Amino acid sequence: MLNHRRSRWPRVTRTRHxxxxxxxxxxxIVVSLLVVGMLAAGFRSPSKxxxxxxxxxxxxxxxxxxxxxxxxxLGAGSFGITKMAVDEINRAGGVLGHKLVITTVDxxxxxxxxxxxxxxxxxxxxxxxxxTGLVSLTAGTEIPLAVGAHLLTIGASGATAFAHxxxxxxxxxxxxxxxxxxxxxxxxxxxVALRKLHLKRPALVFTSSPDALPVLQGAQTAxxxxxxxxxxxxxxxxxxxxxxxxxxxxxxSHPDSIxxxxxxxxxxxxxxxxxxxxxxxxxxxxxxxxxxxQTTWLNAVKSTAGLLPxxxxxxxxxxxxxxxxxxxxxxxxxxxxxxxxKIGLPIGAPFTPLHDIVTLMALAMTxxxxxxxxxxxxxxxxxxSKRFVKPGTAKAYTYVQGLHFLASGKPFVYWGGVGPIxxxxxxxxxxxxxxxxxxxxxxxAKTVPPAVKxxxxxxxLAIR
Amino acid sequence: MSIYVAAIGFGLVSASILAVSALGxxxxxxxxxxxxxGFIAFMLLxxxxxxxxxxxxxxxWLGILLAACVSGALGFLLFEGxxxxxxxxEGEPFVLVLILLSFYTLIASVLDAVFGSGERALLVxxxxxxxxxIGDMLFxxxxxxxxxCAFGLVxxxxxxxRVTTAGRDIRAISDDPALARTKGVPVRxxxxxxxxxxxxxxxxxxxxxxxxxQSFSVTATGTxxxxxxxxxxxxxxxxxxxxxxxxxxxxxxxxxxxxxxQSSLSPLIAFGVLVGVVLFRPGGVLGAANEGLxx
Numbered sequence: 001m002l003n004h005r006r007s008r009w010p011r012v013t014r015t016r017h018x019x020x021x022x023x024x025x026x027x028x029i030v031v032s033l034l035v036v037g038m039l040a041a042g043f044r045s046p047s048k049x050x051x052x053x054x055x056x057x058x059x060x061x062x063x064x065x066x067x068x069x070x071x072x073x074l075g076a077g078s079f080g081i082t083k084m085a086v087d088e089i090n091r092a093g094g095v096l097g098h099k100l101v102i103t104t105v106d107x108x109x110x111x112x113x114x115x116x117x118x119x120x121x122x123x124x125x126x127x128x129x130x131x132t133g134l135v136s137l138t139a140g141t142e143i144p145l146a147v148g149a150h151l152l153t154i155g156a157s158g159a160t161a162f163a164h165x166x167x168x169x170x171x172x173x174x175x176x177x178x179x180x181x182x183x184x185x186x187x188x189x190x191x192v193a194l195r196k197l198h199l200k201r202p203a204l205v206f207t208s209s210p211d212a213l214p215v216l217q218g219a220q221t222a223x224x225x226x227x228x229x230x231x232x233x234x235x236x237x238x239x240x241x242x243x244x245x246x247x248x249x250x251x252x253s254h255p256d257s258i259x260x261x262x263x264x265x266x267x268x269x270x271x272x273x274x275x276x277x278x279x280x281x282x283x284x285x286x287x288x289x290x291x292x293x294q295t296t297w298l299n300a301v302k303s304t305a306g307l308l309p310x311x312x313x314x315x316x317x318x319x320x321x322x323x324x325x326x327x328x329x330x331x332x333x334x335x336x337x338x339x340x341x342k343i344g345l346p347i348g349a350p351f352t353p354l355h356d357i358v359t360l361m362a363l364a365m366t367x368x369x370x371x372x373x374x375x376x377x378x379x380x381x382x383x384x385s386k387r388f389v390k391p392g393t394a395k396a397y398t399y400v401q402g403l404h405f406l407a408s409g410k411p412f413v414y415w416g417g418v419g420p421i422x423x424x425x426x427x428x429x430x431x432x433x434x435x436x437x438x439x440x441x442x443x444x445a446k447t448v449p450p451a452v453k454x455x456x457x458x459x460x461l462a463i464r
Numbered sequence: 465m466s467i468y469v470a471a472i473g474f475g476l477v478s479a480s481i482l483a484v485s486a487l488g489x490x491x492x493x494x495x496x497x498x499x500x501x502g503f504i505a506f507m508l509l510x511x512x513x514x515x516x517x518x519x520x521x522x523x524x525w526l527g528i529l530l531a532a533c534v535s536g537a538l539g540f541l542l543f544e545g546x547x548x549x550x551x552x553x554e555g556e557p558f559v560l561v562l563i564l565l566s567f568y569t570l571i572a573s574v575l576d577a578v579f580g581s582g583e584r585a586l587l588v589x590x591x592x593x594x595x596x597x598i599g600d601m602l603f604x605x606x607x608x609x610x611x612x613c614a615f616g617l618v619x620x621x622x623x624x625x626r627v628t629t630a631g632r633d634i635r636a637i638s639d640d641p642a643l644a645r646t647k648g649v650p651v652r653x654x655x656x657x658x659x660x661x662x663x664x665x666x667x668x669x670x671x672x673x674x675x676x677x678q679s680f681s682v683t684a685t686g687t688x689x690x691x692x693x694x695x696x697x698x699x700x701x702x703x704x705x706x707x708x709x710x711x712x713x714x715x716x717x718x719x720x721x722x723x724x725x726q727s728s729l730s731p732l733i734a735f736g737v738l739v740g741v742v743l744f745r746p747g748g749v750l751g752a753a754n755e756g757l758x759x
Binding site for chain 2: 069070071072073208234235236237238239240241242243244245246248249252264265268269271272275276277279295296297299300301302303304305306
């Protein structure tokens, strides 16, 4: 029972005038703080890019992402790469006589804010044909709205809900094209990688965050089907002060490897604790995904003395080649243009496939002679999937090349800068994976051969 | 190695930082009767200030000391600019809580705008990262120093509250501000000093956390406030030693619980303890007899 007499809470005595005055003063301070906060947070956000040609009907692409707040890197990347594709298309005369324009919609990295902002944008811009951005963090609320509006929806979410879009989005699933494979697929690839590297007793170390758990589920599914025995599964609370106890449990389980998917902050603390527990002598093969090569991840782990060379020796990266550097002229061109935009991010996944899918959209519109997503979207994947390559099929690396092939009637597949993006009939990316070593570089890290390749067939065998 | 003893050791490291944070939180609660939900702002500022000062001076501990001063100055300004004006009269406490929450958002947004959202790390010399075994407990040298500093700070504040005139004034305000004012206690000056000390403790705790966690970012400290409030209320809100006791309970319980359950569930265990304490000992584990700010 609460002891009210001894309560430390102040007693509230209402006095009408002073209360109102205080509340008003408080309100002013709240508003002032919020205004200053918004100004502070907003001065790095990109400006809206809306440059329709005069007297031309425009087709609008809504790019929804975090443009302010801690996740603003996502907005900068999504906007930059979409703009790159749009500029290229507009320079070639646009699509069926229309110029493309982009309007940015700020969801601040919050799914609730995103739903409100997208609803407002959909109501405001009747000329919208497509929505891009839509990363995992906010996709849960935004993708259903975008496909529900029957717009071409270019997502960047590997979330479970969109791994089988027809189940969750029903008939509207035909409007969705995700540029990332389902997260489960990454986990399955990690399971297959264990088998290929002859590792038989892995410890699974994952953060208990929504974006890591589908990967864990995929890994567990593959491990079970492949008859591999898990030493221990640890689900870590992100950002804890210490994972010392979990590290002791891991060591006591005697694993022969570690499969992990942890955020940068958690990785820094976990590896620091692991290094201390093993006196800096970590000799365990590790598998993780491409996030470990990002600067922020490396910054978090490199503060532990001597850890970076150990991780470079023991840890391999399991990633889809989609979005990575490609050996074709368009990618080289893309790199140059990207650098000229001065976005402050290196070109690469998850943003780069967005360039190709926007270009694919423009080619599909041209082929279908329609800007109605209901007409051009359902079969858009056929223009860009490797499975439709036959002897004599040409490869188009650029929008201009694609237009040329369309005009001449020559069969072609749009290869793009990083492609081809191999969609199945449900518009889900069926990607191969590679298992790579990596090495630290002055600016971050890069993968190095030899690579172990995992084919889509091996992935499907792992869960059959 | 007994994993239970080892877990208690890891819990002590967590508890030391939590104790400093909860003490800073408790001090302002005692003198201003204000739930400072923006307390994490002090910790965030402490982390980034320590990072910059370490880069400027090349000395980790001097960097942390200077960072504590900067956070203390922020506490000073927060009291003078926001808390004191709004504490006059009988205004709604909710308004002040809302403003303090906005204050945290403001500081986080400014730091994000200036430094970006990526991970940063204080440079802990390799010699301080060496493992040290004390029985079955395992620490690094830097963790032992952090624990020493943190528990030392709690003892110093305790001594100030026990034996100094300022401490007596703080306790008087905590018991009854109106009576303290009539007895000639300079309430405004003492409260100002307490808010500055609270800010400094928050800044130091943030920097200690960055040392122990190996890295920090604008977003990573946000959830820590939950543990601070748990520690503060388990020990007894408004009590100096309560912060230490609460931090020990929360810190050790979460680590020991992680032996048997997934670590993702260990915060729930901490909350179980909090709910149990609130239900059965609403004044905290130190007991209802310790009314007011006690050392």
